Amino acid sequence: MKTALVTGGTSGIGLQISLMLLRKGVHVIICGRNFNSVQEKIAHELPAGAPVSYIKADFTIDKDLVKLVEAAKKTAKKIHYLVHSAGVFYAGRIEEASIENFDELYKVNTRAPFFITKELLEPLQKSQGRVVFINSTAGINSWESIGQYAASKHALSAIAGSFQAELEGDGIKVTSVYPAATDTPMQQKIHLAENRNYDPEKLIPAREVAEIIVDLLFRSSKTVVSEIVIRSLQGRIITKKRQ
Ligand SMILES: NC(=O)c1ccc[n+]([C@@H]2O[C@H](COP(=O)([O-])OP(=O)(O)OC[C@H]3O[C@@H](n4cnc5c(N)ncnc54)[C@H](OP(=O)(O)O)[C@@H]3O)[C@@H](O)[C@H]2O)c1
Structure with a gap:
């Protein structure tokens, strides 16, 4: 039986990936802080055991x-x-942005994935495993009020690129995935904070992002897919520059 470790497996994109992998018979190690809703979903959607x-x-x-x-x-x-x-x-214009939020963004979005990958190299090497970093279109561009989040994701992109070059000799494949706005609890909070109407129809379904990633994980080929950018049909990658 194959094993996956999914951080953020308790919500949104990570939750969808975890459920899909479980349905495919993969042993999934779910990491997070709050397991109530994921345990409920698993009990509801998957056979016992x-x-x-x-x-x-x-x-x-x-x-x-x-x-x-x-x-x-x-x-x-x-x-x-x-x-x-x-x-x-977290978002915020330069004059209001909180340095504490910036520290948290760095710790969760950049430093933790670096540490976890580094410390799990041995079990990854043994299986010639695959590593997927869920990045963001904010990891490619940056725009008003988003500098701190974008910085954490740009840094993650740099780490992924470096890991890919270092680890391909061990047969480990590394991919960065850059989704645009996706229908998840994170996006709901963003809309609420910005006082915008939440219309899931205008967003990418989390399940579709998960499907693309799970398909990639199950691909066996000699090629490496190093980067995937996902945007909605109605959407586009917006690069706003301050006037
Ligand atoms: N939604 C979007 O529009 C969008 C677009 C592009 C990229 N992304 C990226 O996609 C990834 C998944 O986001 P999502 O939209 O699925 O968000 P989400 O539904 O809010 O899920 C975020 C996950 O991160 C975990 N997490 C947050 N803080 C943590 C901490 N301090 N320690 C451990 N785990 C923590 C949460 O675990 P607990 O709830 O258990 O604490 C949760 O499982 C993120 O990296 C996000 O930046 C999202």
Whole structure:
């Protein structure tokens, strides 16, 4: 049985990926802080006894990260799929942006995926595994009020590029996925904070992002898909520059 570790597997895109992998018979180690809704969904949507494990960790706390990788290595000798979906979002113009939020963005969006990948190299090497970093179109461009989030995702992109070059000799394939606005609890919070109407029809369904990623994980080929940009049919990647 293959094993996947999915950070942010408790909500949004990571939750959809976890459910799809479980349906395909993969043992999924779900990492997050709140397991109530994922456990409810699994109980509701999957047959009893689905091969799932849970590791609780807050990525802003170093000892939680250490415990996470130790628990993961105890749970599985080989990790075939490592999916980094955990993420936080804060926006704010330069005059109002909070430095504490910037620190949290860095810890959760950039530093944690770096640490977890680094510490799980052995189980990934044993399986010639695949690593997916869920990035964002804000990891390609930047626009007004989004500098701190975009910086955390640009940095993640740099790390992914470097890991890809370093790890391909071990047979490990690394992919960055850059979705535009996707229908998830994170996007609902963004709309609420910006006082905008939430219309899921204008957003990418989280399930579609998950399908693309799971298809990629199951591809066996000699090629590496290093980057995937996903945007909605109605949408476009918006690059706003301040006047
Ligand atoms: N939604 C979008 O429009 C969009 C667009 C582009 C890229 N993305 C990226 O896609 C990824 C998934 O986002 P989503 O939209 O699915 O968001 P989401 O529904 O809010 O899920 C975020 C996940 O991150 C985990 N997380 C947050 N803070 C954490 C912390 N301190 N420690 C450990 N885990 C933490 C949450 O776990 P708990 O809830 O259990 O704490 C949750 O499972 C993120 O990296 C995000 O930046 C999202």
